[in-house]
Amino acid sequence: MSFTRVLDSIGLERSDTVSSFASLLTPKTDEQLDALAVRARELTFRYFGRTMRLFAPLYLSNECINSCRYCGFSRENSILRVTLSVEEVVKEGQHLAREGFRQLLLVAGEHPKFVSGDYLAECIRALRHDFSSIAIEVGPMETEEYTPIVIAGAEGLVVYQETYNRAVYAEVHAIGPKRDFDWRLRSPERGYDAGFRRIGIGALFGLAPWREDAIALAAHLEYLLKRCWKSSITVSVPRLRPAAGEFRPLFPMNDRDLVQLVAALRVTFPQVGIVLSTREHAELRDLLTTVGVTMMSAGSHTEPGGYTHQGRAHIHRTVRGRIVPPEVPIADSEVATGQFEISDSRSPQEIADILRRQGLEPVWKDWDMALTET
Numbered sequence: 001m002s003f004t005r006v007l008d009s010i011g012l013e014r015s016d017t018v019s020s021f022a023s024l025l026t027p028k029t030d031e032q033l034d035a036l037a038v039r040a041r042e043l044t045f046r047y048f049g050r051t052m053r054l055f056a057p058l059y060l061s062n063e064c065i066n067s068c069r070y071c072g073f074s075r076e077n078s079i080l081r082v083t084l085s086v087e088e089v090v091k092e093g094q095h096l097a098r099e100g101f102r103q104l105l106l107v108a109g110e111h112p113k114f115v116s117g118d119y120l121a122e123c124i125r126a127l128r129h130d131f132s133s134i135a136i137e138v139g140p141m142e143t144e145e146y147t148p149i150v151i152a153g154a155e156g157l158v159v160y161q162e163t164y165n166r167a168v169y170a171e172v173h174a175i176g177p178k179r180d181f182d183w184r185l186r187s188p189e190r191g192y193d194a195g196f197r198r199i200g201i202g203a204l205f206g207l208a209p210w211r212e213d214a215i216a217l218a219a220h221l222e223y224l225l226k227r228c229w230k231s232s233i234t235v236s237v238p239r240l241r242p243a244a245g246e247f248r249p250l251f252p253m254n255d256r257d258l259v260q261l262v263a264a265l266r267v268t269f270p271q272v273g274i275v276l277s278t279r280e281h282a283e284l285r286d287l288l289t290t291v292g293v294t295m296m297s298a299g300s301h302t303e304p305g306g307y308t309h310q311g312r313a314h315i316h317r318t319v320r321g322r323i324v325p326p327e328v329p330i331a332d333s334e335v336a337t338g339q340f341e342i343s344d345s346r347s348p349q350e351i352a353d354i355l356r357r358q359g360l361e362p363v364w365k366d367w368d369m370a371l372t373e374t
């Protein structure tokens with residue numbers, strides 16, 4: 001059975017795993033939530049040891065043909081845009097390598113003209129000597145389009161469904177290829193068929209009632225663990241952050257809810273990696289690392305060229321996909337606009353020190369391409 005059918009019948013019919021996950025999401029007293037968090041922590045240590053994988057996002061481009069109401073890169077936002085050249089990408093990568101990172105997530109808006117499969121493969125080939133693990137988070141592709149990217153050296157594919165609620169999805173994705181809910185929903189499977197070793201899924205919490213999206217996300221995880229059994233599956237639980245366009249969450253999710261969700265995911269799926277970004281504030285991140293998170297970003301920038309001010313020579317302003325002349329000259333110090341505001345701006349080394357103080361070992365590298373090369 002395809003996941004589309006599983007999702008569309010989730011209100012009437014749920015597996016035992018998803019039903020027990022849903023029961024962990026019901027409102028809890030403080031004592032019950034503490035007990036759930038303790039159980040989650042024990043399972044995290046049992047399955048992952050006292051470790052935390054660290055990675056950095058590297059934004060390649062903020063050009064986008066989609067109109068997602070919640071995203072700063074949305075096509076109608078009049079922002080400063082750029083697509084880094086391969087040489088500029090390498091400079092950003094070298095900076096991150098000097099910071100200690102060996103695991104990279106390449107991120108770009110969806111714009112086939114600027115961010116083609118060939119461009120991605122070229123970036124990956126240029127970076128692979130400095131990074132043991134490279135994942136991509138870009139517009140969904142066909143299996144045949146993913147294959148050259150895997151061959152170039154990408155190990156992971158990240159595709160968030162944003163929301164599993166079809167009505168909300170249609171409302172917030174007004175224009176562009178991303179409107180196709182089912183095409184996006186099947187992307188992780190197409191990526192698996194192309195050979196990605198690691199598949200990351202997630203929902204953007206704040207678009208729909210959080211418990212409903214969390215239950216659908218759990219059903220998706222359960223499905224992919226069977227369908228994509230040769231790959232490792234990770235899950236991410238980002239919450240909406242302020243961004244250009246000034247969209248505000250329709251269904252806010254508070255910190256306590258997020259702790260409960262991470263604990264419930266860990267208890268239900270003890271073997272699944274849980275990823276945390278710098279969207280969340282420092283105090284909450286420090287708490288979640290002791291509950292169930294196994295992989296986190298640090299010192300992140302969400303603007304292309306943000307680490308070393310690359311791309312300044314060809315920054316431009318785009319409105320509805322068209323480059324418009326700047327009303328005032330773009331200053332030399334300007335960089336392209338970021339996707340959203342970062343909440344935790346501590347440096348990678350500060351994060352590593354905090355993890356050590358918590359009794360966790362920061363892991364900069366836990367994989368090498370040589371393991372899969374023949």
Ligand code: SF4
Pocket residue numbers: 064065066067068071072073074075108109110178
């Ligand atoms: S969420 Fe992705 S597809 Fe949508 S506007 Fe932002 S970058 Fe483009």
